[in-house]
Amino acid sequence: MTAEFVAVEGPTGSGKTTIAGLLAHRLNGWRGHEAVLTAEPTRSPFGDLVRASEWMLQGRALALALAADRAHHVESMIIPTLDSGKHVITDRYVQSSMVLHRIDGLEPDEIWTYNQYFLQCTTVYLVDRPEVIASRLAARSRATRLELTGTPQRQLEYYRDAAAFLAHPDHNWIQHTIDCYGRRPPEIVDEIMRLLNQDRIPGHL
């Protein structure tokens, strides 16, 4: 069994960071491989610069900056870590771009041109009721420009579109949608583990 590359995706405030952390813990040692947690934008100087510039960089400029950070992430960290036999769990990946830069005015086809060559992963989409996500965002002291632009409802809709796009036979990504409504994080991670175990049953999918 080779090491797994898993992305945790979902609207802002859906629980990605919480679930990605717990999932990395559960995957550590799974099938004999250690697990490494990462995130996008990366914690490199360039990733930090992109994150800090989100209020000012817009549309194509922001999408290209994220793609450059992702290219560096894939080449310098994700592929070497998988090659060393460790699972990689990332908090956000290509699907975040398919949603956030669409909110920022780009068409999906253009966003895909900037992302089409990146390594595929197994994607886990966290979904919840828009009002649950909205109440979490309302409890925060600060909101980013994209959070203020795209409502949870709109992010959920664009994530559904991204999942449909990547399910097309031309792309064929392994993707799972997890309904988090009313469920505690450990229960959500149990379901993700069950799905990851199924993915590798010969003949499945």
Ligand SMILES: Nc1ncnc2c1ncn2[C@@H]1O[C@H](COP(=O)(O)OP(=O)(O)OP(=O)(O)O)[C@@H](O)[C@H]1O
């Ligand atoms: N299943 C859950 N049930 C209840 N609360 C949750 C659940 N998952 C996450 N939370 C809480 O919701 C808030 C947002 O979670 P988190 O920061 O993990 O979301 P996120 O999707 O990573 O957000 P962002 O997109 O801004 O990075 C946190 O306060 C977290 O404790």
Ligand SMILES: Cc1cn([C@H]2C[C@H](O)[C@@H](COP(=O)(O)O)O2)c(=O)[nH]c1=O
């Ligand atoms: C991966 C990705 C990220 N962004 C932006 C959106 C937010 O400003 C941050 C992510 O912060 P969070 O704490 O994880 O919510 O990065 C983006 O614009 N495009 C992307 O593809």
